[in-house]
Amino acid sequence: MPAEEQKRLYEQLATAVFELDEQLAKLLAQEVLDRGYDAWQAVERGLLEGVNRAGKLFDEEEYFVPELLIAADAMYAGLAILRPHIKTHHTGFNRRVVIGVVQGDTHDIGKNLVRIMLEVAGFEVHDLGRDVPPQKFVDTAIAVKADLIALSTLMTTTMERMGEVVSILEAEKVRNRFKVIVGGSPLSQQFSDRIGADGYAPKAAQAVELAKRLVGLSNAA
Amino acid sequence: MSDMAPRERLSRVLANQPVDRAPVICTGGMMNAAVVQVMDENSPTLPEAHFDAEGMAELAQRVHAATGFENLGVPFCMTVEPEILGSRIDPGTLSCEPKIAEEAFASCGEVEIRDVKKIIREGRIATVVQAAHHLRKRNPDAPVIASLSGPVSTAASVVTPLAFLKELRTRPQDAHRVLDYVTRLLVEYAREVIDSGADVIAIGDPTATGEILGPRIFEDFAVRYLNQLCDAVHTSGKQVIVHICGDMSKSRNQLANIHADAISVDALVNLKRLKEDFPRINTMGNVSTALLEFGEAEKVSRNTARLIRDGVDIISPACGLSTSTGLHNIRALTETVKGHA
Numbered sequence: 044m045p046a047e048e049q050k051r052l053y054e055q056l057a058t059a060v061f062e063l064d065e066q067l068a069k070l071l072a073q074e075v076l077d078r079g080y081d082a083w084q085a086v087e088r089g090l091l092e093g094v095n096r097a098g099k100l101f102d103e104e105e106y107f108v109p110e111l112l113i114a115a116d117a118m119y120a121g122l123a124i125l126r127p128h129i130k131t132h133h134t135g136f137n138r139r140v141v142i143g144v145v146q147g148d149t150h151d152i153g154k155n156l157v158r159i160m161l162e163v164a165g166f167e168v169h170d171l172g173r174d175v176p177p178q179k180f181v182d183t184a185i186a187v188k189a190d191l192i193a194l195s196t197l198m199t200t201t202m203e204r205m206g207e208v209v210s211i212l213e214a215e216k217v218r219n220r221f222k223v224i225v226g227g228s229p230l231s232q233q234f235s236d237r238i239g240a241d242g243y244a245p246k247a248a249q250a251v252e253l254a255k256r257l258v259g260l261s262n263a264a
Numbered sequence: 265m266s267d268m269a270p271r272e273r274l275s276r277v278l279a280n281q282p283v284d285r286a287p288v289i290c291t292g293g294m295m296n297a298a299v300v301q302v303m304d305e306n307s308p309t310l311p312e313a314h315f316d317a318e319g320m321a322e323l324a325q326r327v328h329a330a331t332g333f334e335n336l337g338v339p340f341c342m343t344v345e346p347e348i349l350g351s352r353i354d355p356g357t358l359s360c361e362p363k364i365a366e367e368a369f370a371s372c373g374e375v376e377i378r379d380v381k382k383i384i385r386e387g388r389i390a391t392v393v394q395a396a397h398h399l400r401k402r403n404p405d406a407p408v409i410a411s412l413s414g415p416v417s418t419a420a421s422v423v424t425p426l427a428f429l430k431e432l433r434t435r436p437q438d439a440h441r442v443l444d445y446v447t448r449l450l451v452e453y454a455r456e457v458i459d460s461g462a463d464v465i466a467i468g469d470p471t472a473t474g475e476i477l478g479p480r481i482f483e484d485f486a487v488r489y490l491n492q493l494c495d496a497v498h499t500s501g502k503q504v505i506v507h508i509c510g511d512m513s514k515s516r517n518q519l520a521n522i523h524a525d526a527i528s529v530d531a532l533v534n535l536k537r538l539k540e541d542f543p544r545i546n547t548m549g550n551v552s553t554a555l556l557e558f559g560e561a562e563k564v565s566r567n568t569a570r571l572i573r574d575g576v577d578i579i580s581p582a583c584g585l586s587t588s589t590g591l592h593n594i595r596a597l598t599e600t601v602k603g604h605a
Contacts, residue, residue, distance in 0.1 A: 104514055107478030108399075109433045112426055147360045152425055152476065174365075183392070199553060199586030200360050228510070229586075231554060 049080050053088040056121065058100040060093025063110060068093075072121040082128035090125070094118040094163050102248050104114050108152060127217045138258045141184045142193040143171030145204035150197035153227060156247040157193060164251045166191075177207040187248040190258045193250070194240075206238035215237075222257040226250050270334035271463060277577050278464070278503040278525035278546060286572060288579045288601035291505060291528075292337025294468035295409025295584055298323055301591045302330045312353040312495025314341055314362060324399055328406065330591060332598030335407045335464075336399040339392045342413045342468065345449065348387035350376075359587045367424045371478050372431045372438035375423060380449040389453050393460045408515035409460035412453060414469020414506070415489035416477075418446045425471070432481050437549035439485065447489045451496040458500045463531075465497045466505045467524075469483035473508055474515025483518045494523040505548060509583060520545055531582035536574035550582035551597055557586045561596035568600040 047243040052075060054099035059067040068090070075085040100106040106114075142158055144151050161168050169187050172177060184192050192212075194205045199219040205225050222241040225234070235243035241257055242248035255261045268276075290297040305307045307326050310321035323598030324336045341362045347353045369375050392410060399408045406569045411423070419442050420428045432439045456463050472486035490506055497504040506524035511532055520526060520542040528548035529535065534545045551568055553558075571579055579601045585594075 072481060104478075105482070107474075108428045108476045109478070112430045113433060116430065147356075147363075149354075149363050149365065150425075152429070198361075198589070199584060200556060202397060202586070203588075229554065229583075234554075234558075 049078075049084075049116055052078070052080065053085055053092075056085060056089025057093035060090055060114055060117045060121065061096045063113040065113070065120050068117040068121040069124060072124040072145075073097065075125065076128055079119045081130075082125040083130065086122060086125055086129065090118045091163055092122045093161070098160060098163065099162065100247060102168075102246075106157065106201060111156060111159070116191075136165070137168045138165075138191070138260070139169065139179060139187055139189040140191045140254065141169045141171065141187065141189045143175035143180060143195070144173035145194055145196045145201050145208070146174055146176045147201035147204060148196045148198045151195070153197065153247065154193075154195040157195065157250045160247050160251045161193075161254060164255065166254065176212055177204055180208050181211045181215060181217070185215075185217060189221060191222045191224060191254055193254070194223065194225045197229070199229045202227075202229060202234065203238075205240065209239045222254075224250065224253055224257065270442070271403075271405050271407045274335065274407045274464065274578070275503065278505070280546070286577060286579050286601060287334050288332070288598045289335040289407075289409070290331065290333045290337060290580055290585070291411050291468070291507070292340060292408045292465035293413065293466060293583060294342050294470060295337070295411070295466070295528075296326045296340040296361060296587075297331050297333055297337065297581075297585055299331075299585060299587050299589050299591065299594070299595070301589075302327050302376050303358065307420050310340060310358050311362065311407055314339065314355060315388065315391065317391045317398065320391060320395035321398035321402075324395065325402065328403075331594045332602070333594075334418075335409050336348070336403055336600075337409045337411060337466075338395045338399065339388070339411065341381070341419065342421070342470075344388045344392060345413045345418045345446070345453070347450070348383055348389060349418070349424055352580070357388045360508045361587070364421050367422060369423045371427050372419075372423050372435060372442045375442045377441070377445050381450050383449065384452045384456060389456065392454050396457050396462045397460040400463075407463040408455070409466050410457040410463045411466045411468060412493075414467045414472050414486075415443050415447045415471045415493065416448060416472035416486050418450065419443050420471045422446065429476070432477070432485055436484075443485060443489045447492050448598065450493050454497050454541040455500055456494065458497070458502050462502070462600055464503050464505060465543050466507065466528075467493060468507045469553065470507075470509040473510035474512045474518065475510035479515040479518055481516045485523070487521055491521075491523045498523070505578075507583075509547075516541065526578055528578075528580060529582070535571065535576045540577060546577040548578035548580050549576060551579065553581050553583050553585055553589070556581060556593050556597065557589045559593065564593050565600045568597050569604070571603050572601065 313319035354365040507528040526546035
């Protein structure tokens with residue numbers, strides 16, 4: 044029964060990602076192609092499902108950063124094999140995020156976690172990396188027609204750079220074209236309000252919920 | 265005991281001996297107190313003072329005088345060790361501390377192991393050692409604290425952090441090899457700076473938090489190498505403080521296994537409860553740095569007084585201070601402690 048087998052293979056793919064086995068994820072992704080199964084379904088029901096389960100354990104503090112990063116690597120490895128074979132281009136729901144660590148800071152662990160989880164949630168993510176000047180966030184957001192700008196910092200000394208991004212958006216009269224969200228351990232909701240951002244999330248998973256809510260994909264809790 | 269000198273007070277607290285009141289300190293390193301308001305046209309300034317022993321000593325002296333913290337603390341950053349191990353450093357500015365511009369290696373397997381006795385002659389270790397020497401001579405009554413970056417944080421500044429974090433699980437032997445190397449360097453560095461006059465070694469290991477690593481990796485990799493370093497400091501006859509960042513609620517038992525004479529933690533850890541659960545730990549902390557930067561002096565005083573009432577052994581900021589933190593708030597912190605004799 045091919046349908047059963049297909050389903051089982053997707054499940055194995057999800058398990059490989061969830062159990063952090065990159066090699067197996069690659070082998071299974073190749074098997075999907077060899078058997079002529081649908082690449083997009085393998086991504087959605089296999090790879091993304093696996094990394095979602097890893098994300099759930101991360102929220103429950105059973106997985107930690109190393110595990111989540113390895114699960115994401117396994118997902119990306121499988122994706123690299125499957126992506127060229129995805130027939131109709133599934134771009135999720137066509138919402139774009141520009142993300143980066145603000146200027147002066149090079150700590151990017153938190154930003155990378157948020158990026159991974161946004162991608163899994165279906166956002167098109169433009170990652171500017173770390174130590175990003177405020178103007179570059181604005182220029183990129185305008186260029187790619189982003190919906191959301193996500194700013195990260197771990198350092199108390201660089202928090203104020205986040206406010207500068209908002210100020211530039213206002214000065215260029217484009218503030219209302221983008222939602223701005225901020226995250227990082229020294230931050231708080233109070234800080235987010237003070238600089239005029241649209242939202243703050245203390246953890247990666249909550250950042251995704253916040254992003255979805257702000258772009259109108261889910262209702263306010 | 266009312267005229268106990270700060271150096272003696274800190275040493276007694278760390279040795280579990282009675283004191284008249286808690287010391288109030290800020291170690292330097294990741295807990296750098298060289299805020300912008302400390303510097304003026306007559307003082308050494310950052311970033312220059314990161315690179316010059318006399319400037320570093322003079323600025324540490326100024327921090328001590330301006331803030332009221334009862335110690336001298338050097339250096340003012342966490343980049344001394346990674347720089348020596350090959351990472352490229354951005355020296356920062358007056359208001360922004362130095363940081364890693366680019367890590368030296370893409371994976372643990374690539375790390376080239378060199379002779380640690382040779383490499384401690386390189387880079388800014390000599391600058392810090394010399395600064396500690398000046399400070400020791402000039403301050404008979406105040407403790408000189410040398411701050412080192414912890415093994416995991418140093419390793420994650422020499423190897424790309426995401427690769428390093430993954431390899432803790434996927435290539436544990438490679439990760440151990442790097443951590444062993446980094447720890448041997450830190451042990452040599454600690455010995456040198458102790459020989460030149462440091463009274464206390466403070467180890468700041470922000471990446472080594474249970475919140476990032478999880479309890480098992482925290483124990484197998486962070487606690488193991490922190491303890492090698494703590495044991496080496498004890499062998500040299502000195503005391504050691506360890507600072508761990510983040511939420512440690514899942515790793516409390518492992519935290520208690522660190523061989524430090526005091527454990528310093530972030531604002532979100534309840535020190536009163538930690539002390540109740542592990543009475544033999546000396547606790548240090550944890551005045552919120554957000555409060556210090558944005559709050560009012562009166563609130564800082566209240567927060568500080570609560571920590572004293574809770575029996576926290578050493579009062580200190582909870583984490584790295586923002587360089588824009590106002591001196592009035594820092595003084596509210598230190599004066600509140602000094603008023604509680």
